[in-house]
Amino acid sequence: MQQCGLAAPFRKGRDLDPQIHVPRLLRCRTYGSVLELTVETRRGQTIEELNTAAPKLAASLRAATYRVRPAQGRRAGYSTVIELVMHDSLTAPVQAAAASPLPTYDKVTLGRGQSGATWQLVVRGRHTLIAGCSGAGKGSVLWGLCCGLSPAVRRDLVRLWGVDLKRGVELQMGAGLFSAAAYNPRDALAVLKSLLQVIDERGTKMAGHSRLHQPRPGDPLHVLVIDELAALTAYSDITIRRDAERLLSEILTQGRALGVVVVACVQDPRKDVVPMRGLFTQTVALRLRSIEETVMVLGEGAAAIAPAHRISPRAPGTAWIVDDTGAVDRVRADYWPDEVIAAVATTNRANVLVELPANDNLDDFAGDGEWDVVSPRRPRTPRKPREMSLVAPIGGDDE
Ligand SMILES: Nc1ncnc2c1ncn2[C@@H]1O[C@H](COP(=O)(O)OP(=O)(O)OP(=O)(O)O)[C@@H](O)[C@H]1O
Incomplete structure (x- = not known):
């Protein structure tokens, strides 16, 4: 700790105490490939100083990587937990072979964390921003989420709505999972207005009865999936942009x-x-182009402990996340090949389709419930799911 700049002598009056004071190691334990150190600040030191020194500690102990999280309990104010990952389990990519059969909607499994543990993302009650430069692997997070929710989609516990203004190239791959999808700006506004209508109706029903919606078949969790947000909020026609910004901010x-x-x-x-970046309640930071982008996406102080700008281009699907307890983790999403997405979308098709209003009627639509947007999908003969095998690893295996 001394060599990592964490130790200092104290001042005794005018003199320096000859004794060097170091942060106290409260606990040291190992699990999997992780060495976990719980460290207490010395006098005159902040938790941020301990966090900032974590990369030096990791390098000194030859750790592959590290993560820092706040200590729990009564020592939370003055101690921190530094997890040193002695072997990086995120190096080799993993390919998803099929969706889990469980109809979950609270959280979905997207891949693994750097300790090797499963990475699950909370869906219900959160708005998620997935940020990453071109080729960072946003598709793996998006499809991990849609395919993870697909058994619930099939039971109408979850309804997926899609917006993909890059000509639908991404979302059309799993089109069967979506109750409605927009591939042009006018349809995108119709999707946003339809969801505001759901919010209006539910708000009236739930007021005074419940403060968190509980999904049930037929009264589902609605998940709006937008492939490239900027196509709607920055690169569209000015009137579309203005409306989209207002509607999306309301949602x-x-x-x-x-x-x-x-x-x-x-x-x-x-x-x-x-413009509405601050309204998202959780962020997955895939590879970003600069330290400034990391600060924009994960907040002040994140660049040192969650350096998304340092993720290797050879490890797509890798991301830094900061959860609501402030815990930081590096994760890697499983890769979803096109044929697996298509097979999942065939097996778990949405059984309710939402008809978007024709473009000419859109201006009249004020979300007042005057037209019925929901129509059941015609029953179809169930198809046998395509047989798939898990293929790993793919691509390069080093960062
Ligand atoms: N989780 C992953 N594991 C391994 N390889 C991946 C993973 N995710 C993506 N890749 C590889 O990286 C390529 C780019 O991924 P993807 O298309 O998801 O990036 P993107 O961030 O959506 O880029 P763009 O914004 O340009 O569409 C994929 O074609 C695939 O080869």
Whole structure:
């Protein structure tokens, strides 16, 4: 600790105490490939100083990587937990072979964390921003989420709504999972207005009865999936942009408790490109182009402990996440090949389709419930799921 700049002599009056004071090691334990150190600050030191020294400690002990999280319990104010990962289990990519059969909607498994543990992302009650430059692997997070929710989609516990203004190239791969999808800006506005209608109706029903919507078949969690948010909020026609910004901001501020959440991908996280960035309640930071982008996406102080700008281009799907307890982790999403997405979408097709209003009627639609948007999908003969095998590893295996 002394060599990592964490030790110092104390001042005794005018003199320096000859004794060097170091932070106290409260606990040291190992699990998997992780060496976990719980360290207490010395007098005159902040937790931030311990966190900032974590990379030096990791390098001194020859750890592959590290993560820092706040200590729990009564020592939380003056101690921190540094997890040194002695072997990086994120190096080799993993390919998803099929969706889990469980109809979950609270959280979905997307891959693994750097300790080797499963990485699960909370979906219900959160708006998620997936930020990463081109080729960072936003598709793996997006499809991990959609395919992970697909058994619930099939039972109408979850309804997926898609917006993909890059000609639908991404979302059409799993089109069967979506109750409605927009591939042009006018349809995108119709999707946003339909979801605001759901919020209005639920708000009226839930007021005074419940503060968090509980999904049930037929009364589902609505998840709006936007492939490239900037295409709607920055690169569209000015009138579309203005309307989209207003509608999306309303959904982001009112939807969470009412069971309407947003998952959006973005390449460029600047405020003028994504003005409503601050309304997302959790962020997955894939590879970013600069330290400034890391600060924009994960917040002040994140660049040192969650350096998304240092993720290797040879490890797509790798991301830094900061959860609501402030814990930081590096994760890697499983890769979803096109044929697996298509097979999942065939097996777990949405059984409710939402008809978007024709473009000509859109201006009249004020979200007042005058037209019925929901129509059941015609029953179909169930198809046998395509047989798949797990293939790993793929691509390069080093960072
Ligand atoms: N989790 C992953 N594991 C291994 N390889 C991956 C993973 N995710 C993506 N890749 C590889 O990286 C390539 C780019 O991924 P992807 O298309 O998801 O990036 P993106 O961030 O969506 O880029 P863009 O914004 O340009 O669409 C994929 O074609 C695939 O080869």
